[in-house]
Amino acid sequence: DAGVIQSPRHEVTEMGQEVTLRCKPISGHNSLFWYRQTMMRGLELLIYFNNNVPIDDSGMPEDRFSAKMPNASFSTLKIQPSEPRDSAVYFCASSDRAPSSYNEQFFGPGTRLTVL
């Protein structure tokens, strides 16, 4: 298996622009997680999906952020409009069990976002 795939790996954009990050989870996994990593706040969970349904989005920082999972093999995290403080590494992770029980989360390589 190719593991969790994220694209792009690096994104540089200007303030006010829309940014879309993409994730393909491991085939057969039914839980998907989006995280943000910054020096100041560490690794934060933004949102997670189970069977394509958003279960908990309490970590989404504000309305400028939105996430979708139209099918089991694809998810997007969108920021519109982007701001410099959104600069971070965004990770996608997937798991083969519902988050009602603990299981290993497999992380993608991340997308490094820089907003100028």
Next chain:
Amino acid sequence: AQSVTQPDIHITVSEGASLELRCNYSYGATPYLFWYVQSPGQGLQLLLKYFSGDTLVQGIKGFEAEFKRSQSSFNLRKPSVHWSDAAEYFCAVGAQGNTGFQKLVFGTGTRLLVSP
């Protein structure tokens, strides 16, 4: 609320020396505990996990961790460090989210430097 503290931001160890990375957690019930490693430019990889049973857990790459309930700790150890172990290490605890589903709460990480 559940939380994880990794008191050491950076640690430098000589190659071949032993290693211990500290992790303290705050959680009311029996915790589910994890150690992840992040190599530069990479996503997080699970080293080991503790759910129940034997309090000494063996992981990949020669790592082990010991759960000590009385100290609320889950320290990571390795008897002999290799230069390839240089990375950032994250401790995490499974926590119950707002919706009743479980999620991971990560510590801020410890960056391990290995000197020749």
